Amino acid sequence: MWDYAPAPESRDIANLKPTYRMFVDGQFVEGGGEPLKTVNPGTEEVLAEVSTATTADVDKAVKAARRAYERAWGRMPGSERAKYIFRIARLVQERARELAVLESLDNGKPIRESRDVDIPTAAAHFFYHAGWADKLGYAGYGPDPKPLGVAGQVIPWNFPLLMAAWKIAPALACGNTVVLKPAETTPLTALVLAEIIQQADLPPGVVNILPGAGDVGAALVSHDDVDKVAFTGSTEVGKVIQRQLAGTGRRLTLELGGKAANIVFDDAPLDQAVEGIVNGIFFNQGHVCCAGSRLLVQESVAEELLEKLRARVSTLRVGDPLDKNTDVGAINSREQLAKIEELTASGEAEGAERWTSSCALPDKGFYFAPTVFSNVSQAMRIAREEIFGPVLSVLTFRTPDEAVAKANNTPYGLSAGIWTEKGSRILWAAQKMRAGVVWANTFNRFDPTAPFGGYQESGFGREGGRTGLEAYLDV
Amino acid sequence: MAATSTAPPLPPALADAVRDDASLRRFLHGLPGVDQVGVEQRAAGLGTRSIKKAAKLWAIDTAISMVDLTTLEGADTPGKVRSLAAKARRPDPERPDVPRVAAVCVYPDMVAAAVGELGGTGIGVASVATAFPSGRSSLKVKLEDTAFAVDAGATEIDMVIDRGAFLSGRYGQVFDEIVQVKHACGDAHLKVILETGELATYDNVRRASWLALLAGGDFIKTSTGKVSPAATLPVTHVMLQAVRDWHAQTGQRRGVKPAGGIRTTKDAVKYLVAVNEVAGPGWLTPDLFRFGASTLLNDLLMQRRTQLDGHYSGPDYVTVD
Amino acid sequence: MSERISLGRTDNRVTVAKTYKLYIGGAFPRSESGRSYPVTDAKGGFLANAAQGSRKDARDAVVAARKAFGGWSGATAYNRGQVLYRVAEVLEGRREQFTAEVGAAEGVAAKKAQALVDAAVDRLVWYAGWTDKVAAVLGAANPVAGPYFSFSVPEPTGVVAVLAPRQSSLLGLVSVIAPVIAVGNTAVVVASQDRPLPAVTLSEVLATSDVPGGVVNVLTGRTAEIAPWLASHADVNALDLTGAPEALRADLERSAAGTVKRVLRARAAEDFTREPDLSRMRAFLESKTVWHPVGV
CATH class of the missing domain: 3.40.605.10 (Aldehyde Dehydrogenase; Chain A, domain 1)
Structure with a gap:
């Protein structure tokens, strides 16, 4: 090792x-x-x-x-x-x-x-x-x-x-x-x-x-x-x-706030989609209003993607924010940590399947290990409320229309992600998203020349x- | 594909992929695409890992043990090969604790000289073969080239794929050649050089990687070193993903060898970080990861001295080979 | 009692008077409440009874507007432009009728009324021409610092509740509806409480000029009664307060905050005879930024 x-x-x-x-x-x-x-x-x-x-x-x-x-x-x-x-x-x-x-x-x-x-x-x-x-x-x-x-x-x-x-x-x-x-x-x-x-x-x-x-x-x-x-x-x-x-x-x-959907179609560039999902929800400990906190993955690739995702999330290094090798730092405050803990507890209570990275956490400081909930349904709090932490909710879909309907099924509309190698589908889905920023085959990109808002x-x-x-x- | 029968046994899902030309094409084109920007960003991101102190020393020693110390020049002589072999055995003569390199890599006619120096040391003798570096000859010549090197005692064969055939979509032909070269290798390990610099896209690198793995290559290798660009981090990422996914599907671990252009310890450490975090720590062994390099070794040795001595070293304190 | 305005007096027959109803989802229902209220001309003479829309009518209108939104916002800009131009054509064809109605409602002389009607027609033509230009003018290719193609396009906000101007019964009405629908929104319009008749007749124009049902819904009645329900309605995305009574404005804005609606505030004494600018369209447009990597 x-x-x-x-x-x-x-x-x-x-x-x-x-x-x-x-x-x-x-x-x-x-x-x-x-x-x-x-x-x-x-x-x-x-x-x-x-x-x-x-x-x-x-x-x-x-x-x-x-x-x-x-x-x-x-x-x-x-x-x-x-x-x-x-x-x-x-x-x-x-x-x-x-x-x-x-x-x-x-x-x-x-x-x-x-x-x-x-x-x-x-x-x-x-x-x-x-x-x-x-x-x-x-x-x-x-x-x-x-x-x-x-x-x-x-x-x-x-x-x-x-x-x-x-x-x-x-x-x-x-x-x-x-x-x-x-x-x-x-x-x-x-x-x-x-x-x-x-x-x-x-x-x-x-x-x-x-x-x-x-x-x-x-x-x-x-x-x-x-x-x-x-x-x-x-x-x-x-x-x-x-x-x-x-x-x-x-x-x-x-x-x-936001509760962005990150939609992965079955023809997505999977390895980059995994990176995009990780970047989407674990960037800045998930303290991002445009975080890709709801992963919507097409059923036909859900298992493969989740396996890759968990393996990738396991490599995230959580700890000292000043360490140049740290991928996920500290939760900003005790209050925020408590909120994340409360919402993740509700996810478990409502029957979602919880997976949490086994990474070591420092003894002192506010930390939360990267967590992925699968078998999440639209009705659960973790699919509707902004968690603002390193917690991903995974839902599945079967058809593009279903993906779009689920993605838009929220009062928020800040951002969305689309992963597919098919150009026409990207433009179709981007058009359908009721969100101010749509990242296709990428996520969490910011630039002063590109308008941002919800x-x-x-x-x-x-x-x-x-x-x-x-x-x-x-x- | 005529030669399928000689291919190693595959799990059913993958066996279907090599049933015939059409199946192979469908399989390769059905692999998930690779987004250029995404993979390059990930490679650059991992490249910012800061490896210090004991972790760095470990990385340097591990990298040294993974070097395929290479000379592939028209001007090569037995004398040059003998001196390279000596370096392989004792990379830093003043520091006997420095690990030995994994192998020396030479042209087929130099294999005998290398074997003479390295027999019994455990250091491999790798030979490029199959009309290296272009691969532009008949299958017959390629097989004879391979046999010549193996007969001379090569324990590892670095073959090149037919990039022309690959780029024109004749995957079956490429597959068959690899299968037959593998057969000609006997017990020698086969590294399949994709020459990624000529494949142009990451999608092609992924397809060629799987093609080589399906055909039985023990390693997939980026480059001959004769084409620019040679090894790059993102290309190596794509190949590491291929062996990782191959392992997930078959339970077998296959190796990756970036070659060409890796000259500094800093670069080597970035590759090791990629191995560690993309394929997994299980690949951090010379059995599964090699560096095809010549000048890299001396930089590793200098950096090793710097780490241990607490001051910078200089090129006069390591040997030229 | 004064004469009916729609046809005017003829010496030898009794005119057939029009029943002024609501316009919801392309149909002309009476108010579900069964109520109506008398509408008078500028001098207080009876003109007609208008339907007195209720909160449930407002609710139905929002449902209709939401249902129409997908199709209308998804229609090509060229198509929307042609539909708006068609509205102008049909309005032009009813020039005399509107002149009479506007004259009666606003108490202006025939010549002035006609000028207002003509301006309304021209206003529709102006906006009809904008449908396929607004994205080019307000959108952009964003020169981001990285290997991405990034572009921003304006998109309609959704269902817009419009409180039509209280004074300008046709020109003002057209001036607030046209920008909303030109850019792809659908509208629930509360007509001028005291001068609602041109709005109902405009509904007839809309119904006969290729505007899909539900794209514009027109409610007549008491603004103070209907507007709060629209301001607080969670499926309404934006609110145009142009015709909101002063006393209600702050309350309506507060209600709108419940679902973070976009609010276009009333401007002091807006002169609808002046050529408009883009602000009414911008008020009901979102900007969507799309990113994609550029690679091989």
Whole structure:
């Protein structure tokens, strides 16, 4: 047996500080709220103390953003805004390794992913949107589309820096100023991004970052002087926000939950389908709104595929997020782990057949071994509710129509996967999917040029591409 | 297919596949496709494994033991082969604990010289045969080529398939040739070189792999080393999947040999990671995985010294062969 | 009592008055509730009794719209364009009738009424031409950084509940329906409460111009009674609040949040005589991004 020796990335690279403060009007300042302790989910140790915002701080930040919008950013020529945003992109690239290690420490995701996906894609989003800033007249929204004003943005913990980039980059490119609230459990990289924004010398108040819990988010999205709200997170909270904004006239875009079907037809490239399934549900511990959490496999290849899948999942290395060989890191929080455990228990109770990888798990930290449920039916909770963890539910189908019907049989509609070597069937199925992103013979691909967002209860509005600009323009 | 009767016994499902030309074609074309982007991504992803310390040392020693130390030059002489054989026996003369390589690999007329040096050492003598590297000759010549090497004492035969026949869809012909060469090998192990660089697609690599396995090849080997590209990680992934799936269906373990272009320890370790995680740890043995290489060995030896000595080594501290 | 508007007075015969009914799934039922309400002209004179749709009528209309969605959204854009153009043709053929109805409903002079009807016809022609262009204008091939072909296409949101403008009884109505169906949605329309008659006559036009049954469903009645049921209906995907009474708007938006509906808010004093832009179509389009590897 060949045991790979531990190959941990050094945590010193993260330049972890004992305390972090919120970023308002170009300065790092103490928030009025009770400081929060952010925890490394891989070890359960406290990483740092982070100041949090109060309602008064939210108000201060919104005022700063308003001033910056009116006096500087909103009237600055697009070509000048562009250069600032390009600077941010470059600075993120320069500090990529630091950000990657910090992200893995704070979030629990494997360093391989923060290093190869999160941070480079975040930089790419700034780089892409920077180029739009002086070309908005060509985006198809009229010759001179105007910004909305102050954007209040609330992001989740699953891709902390990347989601910040998805939110901030288009807002700035379109000429808006920003107040952003990172997730309570993962505030650190957003605050390093604030440092980067300071280093890039953006005018004070253009970007403000307020750590805190849900109450800070609620205060932000319901603030009267916010012109636009962008939220990524659970459908439950998304609905609350949509209700809050009802009748206010303030703009809203939502990127919410999902329960994506990954459909494998019998003529699929099976080995790559297995990789796609694994990537679809075990990438980022399954903490992905577009995760391929429902595998729909054609009965004629179900047994063969499942056998290959279990063998492959057995090779996944679960453990220390900083180890370069870790495939599946830590669950982000104790609460999330409890939710995953509760839902998997319901799967067993409802009669699904559970298979869990026999991989070793660390003694400390929040971990959940990759799990595959077979014999799942549409009626079970594990087929309907978003688990947001490394748990796959396997259902079977006999005909393409049945596959499509089952795939669409959910109030969500964020993403879908299709695996077949038959071109016409790919296009047929892609057309039938009621989902905002369809991956055919691949899964979980993201790019700033490609719009991302959901149908139905997965939210509305798009992020990325020309389409994504609409969310930050008064059109 | 005339020669089917001489093929090794197969499980019923696979025996059906080789009943006649049409069945063979149906079987090979019925194999699941290989998505190029997907397999290349997986190979690149696994390539980022970071193998350190004891795991690296283990990998280096294992890789050394898997090397088919190769010289396939028109300029080869018995003297060159003798020096290669000496290197095979004691790769690092100052470090007797370094494992021996798996085999030396030479042209048929050099087999006798190699056998003279390696008899009784347990190191194999592999010979390329069958009008290597192009395979463009008559079956008769190919069989005689094989017999010549085997008679001279070769314990392993590295044959080439007829890529022309394969690419024009004459699978039965390719199959028959392998079966007959296998027959001519007698007790010698047969490695079937697919020359994946000429097969152009991963789908073809998968089909050729299964064709060679069905015909009785003990190993499937990527390349002659005379065609570029030679071995690549994703091609090796596809071949490792084939032997893994073959094992799942037949219970037999067959081997894989990437050859050509693997020059560094870093590359070799990536291949071993692929063996470990695609085929499985059961394949991490010279019986089932080989490297066809010449310069790789010295890099492995240098890296081994680096690991053990705690400082970088240099080319003057390992022997040229 | 004033004269019936549909045919006008003739000196020597009693005109045959039309019964104004709902339009659901291609048929013209009365309200299941059996209710009707009097519709008056701008001066308060009686015009006709209109069906007073109920929540169950709304429910039936949603069922019909959902049933029609697959076929209509799956029809070729060319086909949808021709159907919309056909609607314009048939509307043009009933120009006089609509002029009379609009005149009576909105209390405008014949010349102005005719201009509004003409604008409605032209509006349909404008949208008819968009059906097979909107994907090219709003879609994209995404130049992603990797070996993939990625493209994004606009797709219809689904079933759209439309609260038609309260004032502009035909031009406004056409201006809100046409963009919804041009891009492949199906619609449940709540007609102007006080000026519903042109909407019912438009239903007759739709029914006779190749628009498949269920693609447009028209309910007349009390907006405040019907709209909340549509706003909260889980099988409605989007809500156009253009004609929503001010007092109801926030509540309707709140209801819509229950299933994350797309909501097109009412704009202040929308002038339907102005040439529209893409915003009404964009409001009821999703963007679907498709990825596929590029390899051999």
